[in-house]
Amino acid sequence: MILEVCGITKTFSLGLEKVEALRGIDLALTQGEFVTVIGSNGAGKSTLLNVIAGTCRPSRGRVRIAGRDVTRWPAHRRARWIGRVFQDPLRGTAAHMTLAENLALALRKGPRGLGLALSHARRRLLAEALAPLDMGLEGRLNERVAHLSGGERQAVTVLMATLSRPMLLLLDEHTAALDPANADKVLEITERLVKENGITTLMVTHRMDQALRTGSRLIMMHKGRVQLDLRGERKQGFTVDDLVGLFRKVGVTDDELLLGQQPLKEATA
Amino acid sequence: MTLFLHAVEQGLIYGLMALGVYVSFRVLAFPDLSVDGTFPLGAAVAAALIIGGWDPFLASLVALGAGMVAGAFTGILATKFRIQGLLAGVLTMIMLYSLNLRIMGRPNLPLLGRPSALTAAMQALHLPPSWGLVLVAACLALGCKLLLDLFFHTELGTAMRATGNNPDMVQALGINPETMVILGLALSNGLVALAGALVAQYSGFADVGMGVGTIVAGLASVIVGEMLLRPRTVLWATAAALLGSCLYRGAILVALRYGGALGFTASDLKLLTALVVLGALVAPAIRARLRGEEA
Numbered sequence: 001m002i003l004e005v006c007g008i009t010k011t012f013s014l015g016l017e018k019v020e021a022l023r024g025i026d027l028a029l030t031q032g033e034f035v036t037v038i039g040s041n042g043a044g045k046s047t048l049l050n051v052i053a054g055t056c057r058p059s060r061g062r063v064r065i066a067g068r069d070v071t072r073w074p075a076h077r078r079a080r081w082i083g084r085v086f087q088d089p090l091r092g093t094a095a096h097m098t099l100a101e102n103l104a105l106a107l108r109k110g111p112r113g114l115g116l117a118l119s120h121a122r123r124r125l126l127a128e129a130l131a132p133l134d135m136g137l138e139g140r141l142n143e144r145v146a147h148l149s150g151g152e153r154q155a156v157t158v159l160m161a162t163l164s165r166p167m168l169l170l171l172d173e174h175t176a177a178l179d180p181a182n183a184d185k186v187l188e189i190t191e192r193l194v195k196e197n198g199i200t201t202l203m204v205t206h207r208m209d210q211a212l213r214t215g216s217r218l219i220m221m222h223k224g225r226v227q228l229d230l231r232g233e234r235k236q237g238f239t240v241d242d243l244v245g246l247f248r249k250v251g252v253t254d255d256e257l258l259l260g261q262q263p264l265k266e267a268t269a
Numbered sequence: 270m271t272l273f274l275h276a277v278e279q280g281l282i283y284g285l286m287a288l289g290v291y292v293s294f295r296v297l298a299f300p301d302l303s304v305d306g307t308f309p310l311g312a313a314v315a316a317a318l319i320i321g322g323w324d325p326f327l328a329s330l331v332a333l334g335a336g337m338v339a340g341a342f343t344g345i346l347a348t349k350f351r352i353q354g355l356l357a358g359v360l361t362m363i364m365l366y367s368l369n370l371r372i373m374g375r376p377n378l379p380l381l382g383r384p385s386a387l388t389a390a391m392q393a394l395h396l397p398p399s400w401g402l403v404l405v406a407a408c409l410a411l412g413c414k415l416l417l418d419l420f421f422h423t424e425l426g427t428a429m430r431a432t433g434n435n436p437d438m439v440q441a442l443g444i445n446p447e448t449m450v451i452l453g454l455a456l457s458n459g460l461v462a463l464a465g466a467l468v469a470q471y472s473g474f475a476d477v478g479m480g481v482g483t484i485v486a487g488l489a490s491v492i493v494g495e496m497l498l499r500p501r502t503v504l505w506a507t508a509a510a511l512l513g514s515c516l517y518r519g520a521i522l523v524a525l526r527y528g529g530a531l532g533f534t535a536s537d538l539k540l541l542t543a544l545v546v547l548g549a550l551v552a553p554a555i556r557a558r559l560r561g562e563e564a
Binding site: 053055074075076077079080082083084086090091092093094095096097101102104105106108109110111112113114115116117118144160161 | 440
């Protein structure tokens with residue numbers, strides 16, 4: 001097992017109110033699985049990813065990566081095995097540094113030494129890694145990342161998250177803030193890099209069609225629990241209408257579903 | 270001409286302090302007030318050791334080390350104990366005030382007639398007193414600048430720069446942002462303390478009050494340099510800090526010499542410096558509002 005999540009609960013205190021974001025999650029991912037996660041707002045998808053990444057400590061339960069219990073490990077230590085892409089394209093790169101410097105930081109995980117960050121050999125390596133993105137970025141290595149568009153920055157972030165070939169890739173609605181064309185492009189890049197490197201992946205998405213089309217397994221979350229776990233042929237046979245029906249059954253209103261399908265930008269506007 | 274030489278001389282020596290402030294304020298985006306304590310700490314350590322018969326070069330190096338320890342202390346307060354950055358710096362600064370008095374034994378230590386690292390270097394190289402000191406100061410400041418440039422292009426240095434820019438990303442890439450802040454503040458305050466040690470030897474005394482306003486003077490240097498050079502790379506940014514420092518010291522020397530005619534006294538300097546920094550900090554917001562953008 002690459003990832004094992006056992007009996008995870010997470011309760012946030014908001015003043016006197018207690019919010020149960022996760023109410024007992026059990027999940028196991030085998031090598032090479034590509035799992036998509038859907039759920040209405042507040043289902044606990046992002047909290048689950050944060051618990052796995054280590055930026056959020058669970059109230060109860062254990063997280064194991066490749067058999068090792070990492071529940072008490074800080075996020076930066078787990079990051080050696082985990083690649084992460086956030087929804088906001090600005091969060092994945094350092095805007096004031098050059099494209100080459102950003103990528104060089106992602107070549108190797110863990111503590112850094114006093115070797116030069118960029119050599120000629122490394123520049124060539126990075127240009128070669130950028131070329132397949134087909135965005136012309138290999139010629140812009142010395143440009144500051146701030147000059148890149150949102151789609152370009154997110155594509156670079158996906159590349160950075162996979163460059164060191166981590167065991168696990170966590171994607172938190174990483175195409176939701178992009179326009180449809182860029183969202184498709186970034187998803188296509190993601191699928192190719194995941195496949196090439198054989199990385200086990202957990203992808204949260206708002207779009208049911210995307211969740212059904214992508215990956216080998218689909219999980220539906222609702223109110224802090226896993227409601228549905230679809231694999232293989234069963235997943236292939238499922239339609240968006242089937243999913244909507246299931247959401248209705250667990251008490252999600254059409255309004256919440258509609259809201260859930262919008263990119264977050266519009267939903268919060 | 271002598272005024273110009275003195276401005277460059279002092280600007281370069283104080284420039285090490287400006288480089289230190291650049292590291293904390295710009296690279297780490299950490300407004301570190303401990304420099305008001307580490308600048309006199311460097312002076313106190315070096316002065317006490319030189320009076321105790323130490324070699325001035327060795328004494329200056331020990332001062333640098335003392336500054337690094339103090340900087341790391343602020344970093345630990347801010348990260349491991351989650352004390353707000355500004356408060357962590359103020360706490361270190363106040364602790365150092367008492368500590369500096371203990372190191373010196375009294376509020377002021379004169380160093381007249383004692384060996385100085387700067388003059389010793391000048392004599393060792395057989396340089397004439399007229400411009401020898403400027404050359405020594407220039408070699409020292411440029412050497413520190415180049416070492417800093419080099420460091421910020423290593424894996425560790427780029428990780429440190431990314432930490433000030435985007436701590437989330439740094440953490441996701443397997444780097445501990447807390448370690449970067451502690452190391453960065455150690456580096457910054459080491460430079461500031463070294464500047465303090467050299468200023469004490471240059472001006473012939475160490476004084477417990479000589480650190481007041483160090484952060485503002487450092488910020489003024491960094492900001493003035495940036496306004497002139499508009500740096501886009503580390504190499505230019507460190508050059509800007511040194512240039513800003515020279516201009517700032519020049520402005521002070523001019524104000525001290527000719528300010529009297531305009532009714533200024535030396536005690537007005539801190540007010541004027543703070544106004545320069547204030548102006549530079551509010552200028553972007555005012556410009557944005559004039560353009561009709563929301564603040």
